[in-house]
Amino acid sequence: MNLTIREALLAFRRAPLLSALSVTTIAFSLFVVGLFGLVAVNLQDALRGVAERVEIVAYLLPGTPIEPITLATKDIEAFPEVQSATYVSEDSALARARAELVEFRDVLQELERNPLPASIEVKLRPRFRDADHVNDVAERLRGFGFVDDVRFGRDWVEKLDRLRQVAAAVGLVVGAAFAVVAIIIIGTTIRMAVLQRSREIAIMRLVGATNGFIRRPFLLQGAIKGMLGGLVAIGLSYGAYTLINRWLIQASFFSNEQAVAIVGFGTLIGLFGSAASVGRHLRRV
Amino acid sequence: MIKFTNVFKAFPKGGLALKDVSFHIAKGEFVFLTGHSGAGKSTVLKLVYADEPVTSGEVRVSGFNAADLRPRDVPMLRRRLGIVFQDFRLLEDRTAEENVAFALEVTGARRSSIAARVMRVLTQVGLAAKAQAYPRELSGGEQQRVAIARALVNEPSVLLADEPTGNLDERATRGVFQLLRDINASGTAVVMATHDLDLVRQAPYRVIELQEGALVYDSAVDESRDQAATP
Numbered sequence A: 001m002n003l004t005i006r007e008a009l010l011a012f013r014r015a016p017l018l019s020a021l022s023v024t025t026i027a028f029s030l031f032v033v034g035l036f037g038l039v040a041v042n043l044q045d046a047l048r049g050v051a052e053r054v055e056i057v058a059y060l061l062p063g064t065p066i067e068p069i070t071l072a073t074k075d076i077e078a079f080p081e082v083q084s085a086t087y088v089s090e091d092s093a094l095a096r097a098r099a100e101l102v103e104f105r106d107v108l109q110e111l112e113r114n115p116l117p118a119s120i121e122v123k124l125r126p127r128f129r130d131a132d133h134v135n136d137v138a139e140r141l142r143g144f145g146f147v148d149d150v151r152f153g154r155d156w157v158e159k160l161d162r163l164r165q166v167a168a169a170v171g172l173v174v175g176a177a178f179a180v181v182a183i184i185i186i187g188t189t190i191r192m193a194v195l196q197r198s199r200e201i202a203i204m205r206l207v208g209a210t211n212g213f214i215r216r217p218f219l220l221q222g223a224i225k226g227m228l229g230g231l232v233a234i235g236l237s238y239g240a241y242t243l244i245n246r247w248l249i250q251a252s253f254f255s256n257e258q259a260v261a262i263v264g265f266g267t268l269i270g271l272f273g274s275a276a277s278v279g280r281h282l283r284r285v
Numbered sequence B: 001m002i003k004f005t006n007v008f009k010a011f012p013k014g015g016l017a018l019k020d021v022s023f024h025i026a027k028g029e030f031v032f033l034t035g036h037s038g039a040g041k042s043t044v045l046k047l048v049y050a051d052e053p054v055t056s057g058e059v060r061v062s063g064f065n066a067a068d069l070r071p072r073d074v075p076m077l078r079r080r081l082g083i084v085f086q087d088f089r090l091l092e093d094r095t096a097e098e099n100v101a102f103a104l105e106v107t108g109a110r111r112s113s114i115a116a117r118v119m120r121v122l123t124q125v126g127l128a129a130k131a132q133a134y135p136r137e138l139s140g141g142e143q144q145r146v147a148i149a150r151a152l153v154n155e156p157s158v159l160l161a162d163e164p165t166g167n168l169d170e171r172a173t174r175g176v177f178q179l180l181r182d183i184n185a186s187g188t189a190v191v192m193a194t195h196d197l198d199l200v201r202q203a204p205y206r207v208i209e210l211q212e213g214a215l216v217y218d219s220a221v222d223e224s225r226d227q228a229a230t231p
């Protein structure tokens, strides 16, 4: 084991340029995958923020007494899809309008009669915030006798649905494409490292080294390169994130788990890339 | 020790390199393998150290049957052999000592025992003083001595040498040849492929001659027959 570590580290000293090249290519491949991951993470956040605002409003007929409304609100809250149902009286609707629509404060102030209807505002649980469930709940709300009208951004909810699907599909395809490219590039650089040492490998076999013995330092070396590449990629992503945050938009960075996953992915790519290259070389000679 | 029985070897590209070759080399023997360029000397040695598969016939090497060797047995076979080439095949970025130690490390030898064993063989080949030198700092003859030390360090029962003096001048050739004789005298069998007929005449060793892949002369067989034939 000692010997494996020594040989693996020796390879960095013997071929510093090639080693640096491997680490750099791994880093940049993972950086691109990572950037894409950042976009995906932020898109997810943004979509979640938008989805948060998915709300169904049931406007009530004027003059409905308060007791049935209170009962209905309880019923609605008991729907499995519903997170909260809030009664907004005519007066509080007006008060809110005054507070939110500052420009029209004077107009609203001078009103003799409150034109705003009372309503029940319904918020769905996160996993039910899609077109089908929103439609379904809206239909049930219409069933209450004192409900005049039910409103929700139908188009809007459907668009959100489509956006989600597109984002997931594009993320998957582009992410996979870059991962494949990364694996190919990494496999190639490691293959160059193997070829560079093919004379040494031939001599090792001649003096009776087993394939496992020959392979081990390469695997360790590949894993180390992959790990370094992953770390550099995180660093680059953080740099890009900092720039974007300062000059473009408020964005969020990877969680610790995601960062660890990227480094782990780099390590695995390095390991499998070198396993494939060495394996092919050993089978051929 | 090494036994060829009706061995044929064909390369995928190219004709028959060996045709119906049979011989037996005993423990502790010194054997010259001679013949013109392309006669098949290197091919015989490659079959012995399982660098090439046997096409047909049987090749037995110290208990292994090289004709149907599992891939993972190949390293075990090679650890019982010492192999030396015309071009030395040393690792340029390791010292003489490290080159020799490498052959032991590869077999998983105990680290504590390596240094002493390495110094012992370097002393045996007369290079103890140059243990820290890199191959580029050594003459051809000295590099070949390092290669021989590397071949010996695993205490093989047979030393295979493919034209070990092919790149050396006369003086270095004599030195390396004497070293091989000493090694043989201490009990290790030596199989040496060579074109150098002066060398062959100099020593009273067995000669096996190949011609276009066929064994045309084996002093062990032919001389006893000659002696029997002459009154």
Ligand SMILES: Nc1ncnc2c1ncn2[C@@H]1O[C@H](COP(=O)(O)OP(=O)(O)OP(=O)(O)O)[C@@H](O)[C@H]1O
Binding pocket: B011, B012, B013, B014, B016, B017, B035, B036, B037, B038, B039, B040, B041, B042, B043, B044, B195
């Ligand atoms: N890998 C190979 N593929 C195809 N043909 C080969 C291969 N190796 C050797 N040969 C052929 O086999 C024959 C014997 O070659 P070999 O190397 O054994 O000769 P040799 O006696 O060692 O010659 P030399 O004295 O020049 O080293 C030659 O005709 C050669 O061309």
Ligand SMILES: [Mg+2]
Binding pocket: B041, B042, B043, B162
């Ligand atoms: Mg030859």
